[in-house]
Structures are given as C-alpha cells and as structure tokens.
Amino acid sequence: MSAAPNDGRLRLTILGGYLGSGKTTWLRHKLFEGAFGSAQILVNEAAETPVDDTLLSAQAAGLTMLSGGCACCTGKADLVAALRALCDLRSRQPADQRSSEQIVLETSGLADPAAIATAIREDGILAHHIRVVELIVLVDVLHATEQLGAEELSRIQIEAADRIILTKADAVPDTLLAKVVATVARLNPAAVIEAAVKGQKFVLDNLPAADPMALPQMSGNSAPVTPTRIDISPEVDWATFSVWLSALLHARGHDLVRVKGVFETPAGPLLLQAVRKSVQPPELLPPEAVQRQNQIVFIGRGYDPADLTSSIANLTHE
Amino acid sequence: MMCNACGFPTRPGHWTDAGADTAGDRLRLQMRRAKILNKILKGYGFSARPPGHGPGFALSSFSGRTTLLPDLEAVWIEAERQLGHPVDPLDPRFTGVAKETT
Numbered sequence: 478m479s480a481a482p483n484d485g486r487l488r489l490t491i492l493g494g495y496l497g498s499g500k501t502t503w504l505r506h507k508l509f510e511g512a513f514g515s516a517q518i519l520v521n522e523a524a525e526t527p528v529d530d531t532l533l534s535a536q537a538a539g540l541t542m543l544s545g546g547c548a549c550c551t552g553k554a555d556l557v558a559a560l561r562a563l564c565d566l567r568s569r570q571p572a573d574q575r576s577s578e579q580i581v582l583e584t585s586g587l588a589d590p591a592a593i594a595t596a597i598r599e600d601g602i603l604a605h606h607i608r609v610v611e612l613i614v615l616v617d618v619l620h621a622t623e624q625l626g627a628e629e630l631s632r633i634q635i636e637a638a639d640r641i642i643l644t645k646a647d648a649v650p651d652t653l654l655a656k657v658v659a660t661v662a663r664l665n666p667a668a669v670i671e672a673a674v675k676g677q678k679f680v681l682d683n684l685p686a687a688d689p690m691a692l693p694q695m696s697g698n699s700a701p702v703t704p705t706r707i708d709i710s711p712e713v714d715w716a717t718f719s720v721w722l723s724a725l726l727h728a729r730g731h732d733l734v735r736v737k738g739v740f741e742t743p744a745g746p747l748l749l750q751a752v753r754k755s756v757q758p759p760e761l762l763p764p765e766a767v768q769r770q771n772q773i774v775f776i777g778r779g780y781d782p783a784d785l786t787s788s789i790a791n792l793t794h795e
Numbered sequence: 796m797m798c799n800a801c802g803f804p805t806r807p808g809h810w811t812d813a814g815a816d817t818a819g820d821r822l823r824l825q826m827r828r829a830k831i832l833n834k835i836l837k838g839y840g841f842s843a844r845p846p847g848h849g850p851g852f853a854l855s856s857f858s859g860r861t862t863l864l865p866d867l868e869a870v871w872i873e874a875e876r877q878l879g880h881p882v883d884p885l886d887p888r889f890t891g892v893a894k895e896t897t
Contacts, residue, residue, distance in 0.1 A: 716827035719811040720867060721884055724835060727871035728883035742814025743824075749810075759813035784890040791889055792834055 484760065486608040487567060488579040489560075490516075491593055494615030495624055495631045496586030499644040499675075503615060504583055505533055506676020517541070517563055519582045521548040521556065538577040539563075547585045549592035556582075556593065557600050564606040580607070587630065590614060591637035591734075595755035604758055612752075614638035618672075619645045621657045622690060625664075629695045635664045636734045637752060646672035646679040655687035663689040666704045667735060667776050705782035709771040713793050715742040721792055729780065730754030738773030746770050809866035812850065825850065832870065838888060839878060843870060 490513065494500050501520075507513060515538035522544040533540055541559050546552025560580070567575055584590055594609045614634045617624070621643075624631040635641060641661055646654060654672070658681065661670055672679040709718060718740060726733065736751040739762065747759040775785060815824040825845045829852060832843045840857030847853075851865040856877055864870050875881040883889075 714827070715814045716824050717831045719814075720828050720831040720835070723811055723867040724871055724882055725884045727868065727875070728881035729885065740814075743820050744814050744816040747814050756810040759810055761813075780885055781890075784885045787890045788884045792831065792884075 484608065486606055487564065488610045489597065489607050490579065490581045490611050490613060491584060491590045491609060492581060492613050492615070493584045493588060493590035493593075493634050493638070494586065494644075495617065495620075495628065495634060497620065498586065498615040498617040499673075500583050500586070500615050501533065503642065503644060503673060503676045504581065508533065508537060509676075513579055513581050515577050516579045516581045517577045519543060519556070519559055519563075519580060521552060521583065521585045521588065533583075547588050548582070549584070549588040549590075549596070552585075553593075553596050557596065557603065560597065560603055560607060561600075564602065568606070579610075589630065589633050589637065591633070591752040591755075594637075594752055594757075598755055598757050609757070611639045612637055613640045613642060614668075615642050615644050616657070616661060617645055618643050618649050618654055618657045621660070622653075625660060625690065625692055632664055632692070632695070635661055635668075638665055638668045640669045640671065641665065643670070643672040643679075643681075645674065646681075647674045651684055652687065654681075655684040656690060658684060659687045660689040660692070665734075665776070667737075667774065703778065703782070704774060704776045705785065706772060706774050707782075707785055707789075709740070709773060709789065710793070711771070713771075713789055715740055715747070717792055718789070721789055725785075726751060726754050726756065729777070732779045733775060733777035735776040736773065737776075739770050740773070741770045749773070809850075809868060811867050821850075828867070832867070835882060835884065835889070836874065839874065839882060841874060841877075 492500055492504060504518070508516070508518070517539045518533055518537040519541045520533065520543065522542065543552055543555050543559055546555060548556040563580060582593070584593060590612050594612060597603050597607055597609060614637065616635065643654070643657060643661070658670055670681070672681050722736070726736070730753050733751070734753060736749065738749050740747050740749055744761060745764055746762045748762050749759050750757040775782070811828070812821070815821040829843050829845055832852065836843060842855045843852045845852065846863055851863060852870050853861050853863055854870055854873055855861045862873055864873055871882060
C-alpha cells in the first residue's frame with residue numbers, strides 16, 4: 478500500500494505493550510537515535526506515580542505526563558485534552574516555526590492501543606489535526622509465554638499492532654524466541670515483527686523452525702485471527718461497498734480486528750482503515766501513488782473468508 | 796470548544812460519505828446507497844430512503860414507523876434495536892446463493 482500523503486496533520490505514533498515490556502527503554506533509545514525527530518512525547522501512566530519523565534524529557538521537544546488513569550478508559554478525557562492542547566499550540570505557530578510535526582504516545586501497560594486510536598479518531602477536533610500513523614506494540618519475550626497464556630489484554634494489544642517489537646530478545650534461547658515469533662505471527666499475521674535489546678535492533682534471522690504456543694481459550698473465543706485479501710470486482714461501486722462494510726463492521730466489528738485497503742471512488746482512490754468497529758476518516762490519495770486499488774485486507778476471527786466474497790457478489794448481482 | 800485553526804466544532808462526516816466531493820456526487824451516492832441498503836434490509840421488513848433534505852436516511856419498519864437517522868451506522872444500530880439482533884452480511888441469507896452457483 479502506498480504511504481498516505483502529507484496532509485498537514487500532526488503524525489501520531491502510539492506505542493503500546495504489556496506492563497514491563499520495555500516501552501520507555503525502547504522509546505528513550507529511539508529518541509536518542511532521532512527516530513521520531515523532535516517529537517512531542519505523551520506518556521500515560523496508569524499508576525499515580527510517574528517516573529518516566531526524567532528518562533525521556535532530555536531527548537524530546539516536549540513531554541506531557543498523563544498519570545492517574547489509563548488513556549483508553551478512565552484517563553481518556555485527560556488524553557484528549559492534552560492532545561487538543563498540542564494541536565492548539567501548533568495551530569498558533571506559523572508553519573515555518575513549528576518545532577514538532579509528530580507526537581509519540583507511550584500508553585500505559587494496561588491500555589488497549591486500538592481503543593486509544595479510536596478515541597482520537599472519534600474526537601471532532603483531533604480528527605482534523607492528528608493522523609494516527611502507526612500502532613507499535615512491544616512484547617517482552619521473557620514473560621510472553623506467561624502473559625499470552627493468561628492475559629487477554631496482552632493478546633488484544635498484539636492484535637491491534639501495525640508493528641510488533643519483541644524486547645529482551647537476547648535474554649531467551651533461540652528456540653523460545655522462535656516460538657514467540659510464531660505465536661505473535663499467528664495472533665496478528667499482518668503486522669511487521671522485529672526484535673530489540675534495550676532499544677537496539679536485534680536481528681531475527683536464522684531462527685529454528687517453531688510452532689506457535691497453544692494458547693488457552695479466553696472469553697469463549699479462541700479462533701485464531703486470520704488475514705484475508707479480497708479483490709473487489711470493478712462492478713462493485715463505493716456506494717455498495719460502503720453500505721456493505723458499514724453493516725459488516727456493525728455486526729462483526731469485535732471480531733474484525735483490522736480492515737485496510739484502497740477503494741476507487743468518483744473523487745479518487747480512498748485509503749480505508751478500520752480497527753475493530755472504528756473506521757478512520759478515509760483519505761483521498763493521489764492516483765499515481767496507488768498501486769493496488771479495490772483490494773481490501775480483512776483480519777479477524779470467526780468468519781469464513783469465502784463468505785465475504787459471496788456476500789458482496791450477491792449484493793451486486795441480485 | 797472550537798478549534799481555532801479550522802473552526803470545526805463538529806465531527807467530520809461519517810466515513811461512508813467520503814469519496815463524493817461535489818453536491819451532485821453526494822446526491823448520487825445517497826440515492827445509490829439507499830438502493831443498496833434496501834437490498835439488505837428488505838428481508839427484515841425495513842425500507843430506507845433519503846429523507847429529502849440533508850444527509851442520512853429515513854428508515855421505515857414493518858410496524859409502519861419511520862425513523863430519521865443521520866448516517867448508515869445509525870441505521871444499523873436502529874435496525875438491531877428493532878430486530879433484537881444485528882443485520883449480519885455474513886448471515887447465510889446473504890452468502891448462500893453465490894455458494895450454490897459457484
């Protein structure tokens with residue numbers, strides 16, 4: 478898929494991962510490397526005693542601490558207010574004097590990063606000013622077996638990610654590392670999987686073959702998440718597709734973790750992205766930047782991929 | 796609170812409204828969507844039409860009641876409320892025919 482054009486909005490990277498997965502360590506190193514330019518950093522601590530600010534503030538353009546509530550639930554209002562304040566500050570600055578064009582939000586270890594992305598997209602003001610560019614989720618390989626086996630949240634975080642980074646990758650034997658890679662790939666087949674040690678890239682080549690862990694069932698639903706790519710026939714117009722997809726997301730949004738693709742409309746190609754029931758405002762792409770149009774990827778559980786195709790075909794032909 | 800840069804206090808339009816830049820495109824999209832919506836809803840005793848002014852749909856149910864709804868999402872929520880279950884495009888009634896012919 479082509480990159481979205483620079484549309485003038487602030488770019489937001491959401492950094493998630495279970496408690497103790499090494500988010501601050503990783504981010505601190507990335508800021509030191511300059512990976513996020515002079516980004517504004519927001520750190521959400523679920524606990525009342527933030528300590529990360531001392532670690533991060535040296536490298537960032539600005540740092541805001543959000544403590545006393547997880548940003549995907551009790552702390553959501555604080556997060557929205559903090560992001561609005563950053564947007565407000567930026568909009569008062571002339572374009573050539575802006576110190577920062579991106580934000581990195583380090584979520585609390587108990588947050589669902591997809592819920593945070595949804596809260597931002599559903600806020601009328603933030604949707605005009607902020608584009609969520611990537612959901613990065615860190616996974617601690619030392620504790621992955623225990624966490625993925627027992628904590629549904631750790632699976633939800635992985636399912637939502639665009640990029641998964643396995644941390645403490647040097648602390649376990651290759652056989653276990655390979656098993657974690659296979660397990661994470663099964664939970665989220667569409668995400669890019671990387672590894673790191675204290676923020677530095679750790680190469681995952683030459684790992685032995687391994688099967689995913691057998692994860693116990695949770696919440697009555699243990700079906701694996703599977704990705705399906707569907708070529709939409711040229712006969713299916715945007716009106717048909719959007720009505721169909723809106724119904725599908727309403728009925729099955731909890732089981733459709735991601736929907737991504739580019740759809741041709743009378744106004745031009747639209748970049749379409751959804752996380753569970755939440756659809757990001759579609760972005761018009763320059764026609765020349767788009768290679769794969771009307772090809773939509775569905776990532777979810779508990780549906781028969783062939784049903785997607787036949788359902789659209791029936792709606793088109795009947 | 797109004798944004799001082801763009802002046803938008805409201806949410807952007809529903810995502811399904813994307814892809815239609817001109818007034819003519821928007822009208823065509825609205826008419827066409829109502830037609831598609833009716834294909835899905837007719838089996839449940841609903842019918843939908845553009846309300847005649849502005850965006851959204853007028854949803855008439857089997858009971859004869861008509862509800863004005865701002866967007867497609869609201870249509871599915873209202874249909875679920877009246878039916879007691881969501882309208883699922885992967886229900887066999889929507890997927891079955893093609894399976895028999897392929």
